[in-house]
Amino acid sequence: MSSSPTPDNSLNETSTTAKPPTHLILQMALRDVSVLFRTPWIIITRALSFIVQVFVFANLISGLIHIQGINYFEYYAVGSVVTTIASISFVIGYDIFEEAEEGVLDYLLTLPISRRQLIIGRALGGAMRAIVYTIPMFVIVAVFWGFSQPLPILTALLSLFLLAFGVTGMSITVAVSVKNANRFDVVLALLELAVSRASTALYPIGFIPVYVAVFAPFSPVSFAADSAYSSLVMLTLDLPAIAGLVAFVVIFLGLGATFYFRRLEGGVYA
Amino acid sequence: MSNARLIPLIIERDVRILFSDAFLVAIMFANFSIDLFVTAATFGRLVTGQGANYFLYIAPGSNLITAMVAAFQSGRDVWREKYIKDLTSYLLTLPVQRPVLAFSRVLGGVVRSVIATFPGTLVICYLYGILFTPKIFVAYLIVGLFSLGIVGLSMAISAFSSSIEMWVTVRSAIQLYLSFLSALFYPVSVFPSFLAPIVSSNPMTWAIQAFRQLSPISFAQVPAGDSLGSIATLAGPSLAFALLGTICYIWYSKL
Numbered sequence: 001m002s003s004s005p006t007p008d009n010s011l012n013e014t015s016t017t018a019k020p021p022t023h024l025i026l027q028m029a030l031r032d033v034s035v036l037f038r039t040p041w042i043i044i045t046r047a048l049s050f051i052v053q054v055f056v057f058a059n060l061i062s063g064l065i066h067i068q069g070i071n072y073f074e075y076y077a078v079g080s081v082v083t084t085i086a087s088i089s090f091v092i093g094y095d096i097f098e099e100a101e102e103g104v105l106d107y108l109l110t111l112p113i114s115r116r117q118l119i120i121g122r123a124l125g126g127a128m129r130a131i132v133y134t135i136p137m138f139v140i141v142a143v144f145w146g147f148s149q150p151l152p153i154l155t156a157l158l159s160l161f162l163l164a165f166g167v168t169g170m171s172i173t174v175a176v177s178v179k180n181a182n183r184f185d186v187v188l189a190l191l192e193l194a195v196s197r198a199s200t201a202l203y204p205i206g207f208i209p210v211y212v213a214v215f216a217p218f219s220p221v222s223f224a225a226d227s228a229y230s231s232l233v234m235l236t237l238d239l240p241a242i243a244g245l246v247a248f249v250v251i252f253l254g255l256g257a258t259f260y261f262r263r264l265e266g267g268v269y270a
Numbered sequence: 271m272s273n274a275r276l277i278p279l280i281i282e283r284d285v286r287i288l289f290s291d292a293f294l295v296a297i298m299f300a301n302f303s304i305d306l307f308v309t310a311a312t313f314g315r316l317v318t319g320q321g322a323n324y325f326l327y328i329a330p331g332s333n334l335i336t337a338m339v340a341a342f343q344s345g346r347d348v349w350r351e352k353y354i355k356d357l358t359s360y361l362l363t364l365p366v367q368r369p370v371l372a373f374s375r376v377l378g379g380v381v382r383s384v385i386a387t388f389p390g391t392l393v394i395c396y397l398y399g400i401l402f403t404p405k406i407f408v409a410y411l412i413v414g415l416f417s418l419g420i421v422g423l424s425m426a427i428s429a430f431s432s433s434i435e436m437w438v439t440v441r442s443a444i445q446l447y448l449s450f451l452s453a454l455f456y457p458v459s460v461f462p463s464f465l466a467p468i469v470s471s472n473p474m475t476w477a478i479q480a481f482r483q484l485s486p487i488s489f490a491q492v493p494a495g496d497s498l499g500s501i502a503t504l505a506g507p508s509l510a511f512a513l514l515g516t517i518c519y520i521w522y523s524k525l
Binding site for chain 1: 438
């Protein structure tokens with residue numbers, strides 16, 4: 001069997017135990033990055049969806065929308081990158097749910113890594129792979145609309161990373177809270193739809209109906225979209241939006257870690 | 271038992287599967303509500319100069335998208351029966367001819383889809399002011415006919431997808447085609463000429479046009495008159511896809 005212990009494996013385990021915590025967290029995160037890229041179908045689907053949404057839907061509908069001071073095609077394209085990163089960040093929840101169902105979690109718990117490092121590594125991995133995955137789309141948008149200044153690009157990427165980190169925490173929270181597979185699928189899909197649509201990512205706040213506009217500015221997707229749009233298009237720094245994103249990360253990473261930790265220690269997956 | 275008595279039993283089984291978790295039906299309605307009262311309502315305020323209320327123009331799309339999701343759920347259940355639950359052998363032992371079983375599964379999916387969109391169709395009929403007119407039955411006929419094609423398509427995908435990832439990918443590609451390369455958001459004339467044949471052959475284009483023609487409001491670039499022409503055009507691809515789904519189901523059952 002490929003998983004049988006070998007002298008080489010034993011050496012690896014010994015050396016892993018001796019590694020510093022940050023290295024172990026990074027190793028855990030890199031595992032999640034490689035897991036996503038082993039499922040090319042997900043990448044193809046999301047990439048196709050992004051391209052059709054931006055270059056067919058946004059391109060055509062922007063011909064029917066005339067807002068003073070805003071190029072809606074450009075607005076939608078930046079928003080699409082934000083909603084895509086949110087969408088891909090949710091995938092970590094599916095992975096964690098599947099691992100629990102298939103028994104892979106038991107294997108992960110036998111690894112020479114503390115629970116805390118495991119949880120932080122998973123959340124970091126979810127965010128890292130979302131960023132890696134979204135960068136080509138970000139580049140397409142940046143090249144198409146001529147966003148070339150390094151500082152605004154870095155600020156926008158930071159906002160995207162914070163969003164991905166927080167959404168990963170949210171996804172982990174749901175994955176370890178819902179026990180039924182079908183329910184988990186639809187709850188996560190609904191949550192993804194709600195945070196993306198009830199936000200300012202795809203349409204300016206002034207046009208959102210009042211019953212949604214009341215809370216849309218507080219959606220994490222809105223924070224990231226507002227920050228990215230301000231940086232790239234208006235060349236300004238939206239500090240309240242970044243502060244909102246940091247708060248979102250702290251809350252959901254904390255919640256995700258707490259729930260995951262409870263499940264690991266004597267919960268249904270133990 | 272005669273086939274005529276077996277078909278309702280098979281349909282009933284599929285409907286029971288849908289209601290085995292009523293929560294899922296509620297979530298589908300929640301999805302519809304977000305689509306209609308958030309996305310469609312916002313685009314209704316964004317798009318101007320279309321001659322009529324854009325919200326009402328795209329409103330039936332939210333319901334048809336829910337019908338599409340529900341129809342694909344039927345295909346996914348068929349896929350789970352084969353690859354996860356290993357129920358195919360059991361289903362083949364039932365005292366029913368295979369073509370009848372296959373077509374009944376398609377019909378079961380249509381009934382499930384119409385049930386899942388029942389409240390949504392009522393909402394659209396209310397918005398169009400046809401809630402208390404005979405046109406409401408035409409509205410359900412359109413949803414049923416549209417679902418017939420999508421259930422057939424989803425069952426055909428189930429026959430050829432060996433992994434759930436592949437199934438989800440093909441489903442997503444079809445959903446993109448139905449949503450964005452159709453007249454759901456804009457008239458066919460907006461598309462570049464090379465895309466026009468693809469848009470015109472999209473079942474969503476005819477389903478939504480038929481819905482719009484039920485409304486007393488005259489929308490820009492929607493031909494006036496009753497929906498019968500659009501329904502007849504929709505029937506073509508829907509019946510073809512239903513037949514494809516039936517054939518694929520029979521084929522995959524024999525594997």
